[in-house]
Amino acid sequence: MIRSVLIGTGSALPRACVSNEELAERVDTSDEWIRERTGITQRYIAAEDETTGSLAAGAAQAALDDAGVTIADIDLIVLATATPDNTFPATATQVQKRLGGKSFPAFDVAAVCSGFLYALTTADAMVRSGMAKRAIVIGAETFSRILDWEDRTTCVLFGDGAGAFVIEAQDVAEADGAGIIASRLHADGEHGEMLYVDGGPSTTGEVGKLRMKGREVFRHAVANLSSVLGEVLAEAGHEPGDIDWVVPHQANFRILDATARKLGLSMDKVVVTVDQHANTSAASVPLAYDVAKKDGRIKKGDLVMLEAMGGGFTWGASLLRA
Known part of the structure; x- marks a missing residue:
């Protein structure tokens, strides 16, 4: 059977790591309050020159490197995000451009925190149907851009970052195989x-x-x-x-x-x-x-x-x- 096999993974984080103590300097909260309710000790916050697209491209390139393939081997990009760089075009197309890809389909999926599962399932269906041979599936966000920094019940919970998979169509002999x-x-x-x-x-x-x-x-x-x-x-x-x-x-x-x-x-x-x-x-x-x-x-x-x-x-x- 043809199955989507994971051949590479990658991730990217903003440069700035913000601890609970540092966050407490600008928000009415404390390290103890955040840890007890969430388990969070730190998060990464994007700088002005870091966007969902730049983080997504970084994670995607890392996944390509891990898989041992190049953008020339890819024929699909599906990017999950609720914080795109622009209303349009799709951030996936900008990732495609950053990586040097051309012509193949690239589009965004919006399902918020479930977005990566939606994107992965969509790419999997396209791979298994023969519409794509290899795909990059990305989840990328800059949630810091949409937080109310006066609301300590929400702003302490979120961070920015990106992760990516490279999946490939392979003929798998066993139902419980890769x-x-x-x-x-x-x-x-x-x-x-x-x-x-x-x-x-x-x-x-x-x-x-x-x-x-x-x-x-x-x-x-x-x-x-x-x-x-x-x-x-x-x-x-x-x-x-x-x-x-x-x-x-x-x-x-x-x-x-x-x-x-x-x-x-x-x-x-x-x-x-x-x-x-x-x-x-x-x-x-x-x-x-x-x-x-x-x-x-x-x-x-x-x-x-x-x-x-x-x-x-x-x-x-x-x-x-x-």
Whole structure:
């Protein structure tokens, strides 16, 4: 069978790392308050000359290098972001330009924190259908641009960054062989007011700021994520105990812990980077995966579950064999 196999990963972070103590100098908060509620100790904040596009291009080039291929070998870019460089053109096309690519399709996907799962599933479908041979899938954000720095309940949670995968069509003999095995995506617009940005080109004509009802989001996140993980495992014919690693969206340590407990998974199997990167929205899953791969945790042949939930609500999960 033709399957999308992950052949390279990469990531990029802004130059400036901002600790909780440094943040407390400009926001009414403290290191203790942030750590206790979120598990976050620091985050990276983009400078004026750093954009979603520049970070995305950096992560994509790192993934190409890791895969041992060049942009000439790529025929698709799908970029997940809620903070594009411009309303249009798609930031993916600017990444294509930065990397030196031409002609092949490049487009953005908007599903907020679930965006990378949506982008990966879209690229996977195109690869398996024969529309593309190799694709770069990117999650990149500069959420610092849309934060209300007077609202300490939200501004302390987020950071900027990018992560990328290179996937390739390969003929895999075994159903449980390498590549993306199963995926599920969901959305429910009924709860859009719980996590949103209060602006946009068609409504206010301004970018707007992020607004969130934290407790409600937490409750839905744990229920939705545990449910979709169960769906993907059932489709793939696996049990929770078969998973070597879970790479979740890095929103809040409490959500990661509660979801793992509901599934009966040890936190020893959960990749946690929220303490170092905070919530980087669509970037968090590929960024965390790249960290765990580079430090030796995720190894070739491991069974890895990716999962995320974001504004919309949107949520999803993908199971892959590294």
